[in-house]
Amino acid sequence: MRRWIWIGLFAICAFADVRVPLPWSAGIWETDANPAKKWEGFRLGLLWTEPMEDVDYEVVGFAAEWGGKRYRLQTVFVSAFLDSIYRSENFELSGALHWNRFSIGAGGTAEIQIVPGEASWARFVGRTGISAELISHISVGAWGIFPSDFEENSYGGEIFWEPSSNFRSGIASLYRKPKGWMFGFMQKMRLGVLEFQGEVVFPGPKIGVGIAFNWEGIGASFGVHRDADYMNSKMAGLFWNREK
Numbered sequence: 001m002r003r004w005i006w007i008g009l010f011a012i013c014a015f016a017d018v019r020v021p022l023p024w025s026a027g028i029w030e031t032d033a034n035p036a037k038k039w040e041g042f043r044l045g046l047l048w049t050e051p052m053e054d055v056d057y058e059v060v061g062f063a064a065e066w067g068g069k070r071y072r073l074q075t076v077f078v079s080a081f082l083d084s085i086y087r088s089e090n091f092e093l094s095g096a097l098h099w100n101r102f103s104i105g106a107g108g109t110a111e112i113q114i115v116p117g118e119a120s121w122a123r124f125v126g127r128t129g130i131s132a133e134l135i136s137h138i139s140v141g142a143w144g145i146f147p148s149d150f151e152e153n154s155y156g157g158e159i160f161w162e163p164s165s166n167f168r169s170g171i172a173s174l175y176r177k178p179k180g181w182m183f184g185f186m187q188k189m190r191l192g193v194l195e196f197q198g199e200v201v202f203p204g205p206k207i208g209v210g211i212a213f214n215w216e217g218i219g220a221s222f223g224v225h226r227d228a229d230y231m232n233s234k235m236a237g238l239f240w241n242r243e244k
Contacts, residue, residue, distance in 0.1 A: 046236055061078040062076070126145070
């Protein structure tokens, strides 16, 4: 019985309420959740967690993304292990299409959770989103996340101000049933070949900081996250951006 209690608590905390950050979004948590985003180029990333107090678990994630002026495609694979009594395999595929100042995006995640020698179960999580570039360097977006059981739907909105490629600031709100509202504040700044970015999410808080080295659109990034509720993680990525 105790074994199943630990498995249940881990599954609920790790996957029902917490979304693993994308590895190349060094320092960013929730404001990278909208699938209707643009990226012209290619990037790879790796994410890994630090040990959780009194629980022997590990999460490792790998992601790849490529895109052009009219499209974007992304794939993410995440494995989680709780000692030898539980593991989870998550595979996500998403994409976006762009027309002038508007973008639409959609994707899905297949979650397979396994108790070796005991049982396994699976569910599908769908994701849709839209975004638009407005006047005065302002962009807005909205998205929804819908598990196959429809018991933990999430809805989000975002607004960003990006006066140049060297500065970006934004706010995102997310409503998660039954947890309620979350708010994220993101900042990104570029100085020469260095990019600094970070985010604070409440309640929690969740805090992320990251740094990237960008030379004519080619570079690497590294970030760390601290989550009061669940996960401490690190991430590293390589990228090529045709816009820079």
